[in-house]
Amino acid sequence: MTAKTQILLVEDDTHLGFLLVDFLESNGFDVKLCADGALGLATFETEKFDFCVLDVMLPKLDGFELAKAIKKLDKEMPILMLTARAVDEDKIRGFNIGVDDYVTKPFNEVELVCRIKAILCRVNKVVTSVPSNESIYSIGSYSFVHKDRALACESEQRRLTRTETDILLVLCRSKNSIVSRKEIMEQVWGEDDYFVGRSLDVFISKIRKYLMHDPTVNIETIPKLGLVLNAS
Numbered sequence: 001m002t003a004k005t006q007i008l009l010v011e012d013d014t015h016l017g018f019l020l021v022d023f024l025e026s027n028g029f030d031v032k033l034c035a036d037g038a039l040g041l042a043t044f045e046t047e048k049f050d051f052c053v054l055d056v057m058l059p060k061l062d063g064f065e066l067a068k069a070i071k072k073l074d075k076e077m078p079i080l081m082l083t084a085r086a087v088d089e090d091k092i093r094g095f096n097i098g099v100d101d102y103v104t105k106p107f108n109e110v111e112l113v114c115r116i117k118a119i120l121c122r123v124n125k126v127v128t129s130v131p132s133n134e135s136i137y138s139i140g141s142y143s144f145v146h147k148d149r150a151l152a153c154e155s156e157q158r159r160l161t162r163t164e165t166d167i168l169l170v171l172c173r174s175k176n177s178i179v180s181r182k183e184i185m186e187q188v189w190g191e192d193d194y195f196v197g198r199s200l201d202v203f204i205s206k207i208r209k210y211l212m213h214d215p216t217v218n219i220e221t222i223p224k225l226g227l228v229l230n231a232s
Contacts, residue, residue, distance in 0.1 A: 010040035037061025140217035171229035180226040
């Protein structure tokens with residue numbers, strides 16, 4: 001028997017929370033409901049979850065801070081945010097933290113389930129969509145091992161997140177050649193849209209910082225075409 005997906009739901013509206021628990025469980029998920037951000041974090045720290053659904057406006061610890069704390073504990077944890085405000089700034093703030101998607105209240109419960117399943121499918125694809133490769137890639141004075149998610153330079157070694165690893169692998173495989181943003185997004189996230197594009201920008205910025213110790217290495221943006229990893 002396949003184990004059910006364990007969802008942490010943090011929602012301070014008790015009525016909505018119980019409705020969502022019932023609906024999600026009727027769709028095959030196991031759900032733990034918490035009514036505030038602090039309790040949500042304490043529960044995440046002590047129990048095992050596969051997915052988080054977080055309201056933005058929470059008492060004690062808001063959804064953004066909770067998402068940030070969860071990502072510190074588990075960088076790969078999928079997170080969907082529930083928000084009453086369809087504001088781009090809020091969404092960009094969440095995507096910068098590593099949030100996977102947003103649903104704006106009021107919403108259709110069927111849509112919520114579809115989005116959760118799409119994220120879970122995408123997360124699973126991320127593991128397999130970029131083929132594994134045990135070879136060591138040379139990036140100037142850096143060495144990059146995809147299998148170990150490791151980026152090393154001299155005596156320093158950094159462990160990358162799964163998304164950082166897969167983006168860097170796509171760039172390494174076309175080193176010194178242009179890779180379109182669309183190709184990167186489709187290989188890593190399985191889709192390309194505005195918010196995935198913004199998320200890609202955040203990860204590229206992080207990877208640039210990781211590579212900044214070698215001035216001969218850079219990730220160049222070619223307007224309207226894509227990105228190039230320039231390296232020896």
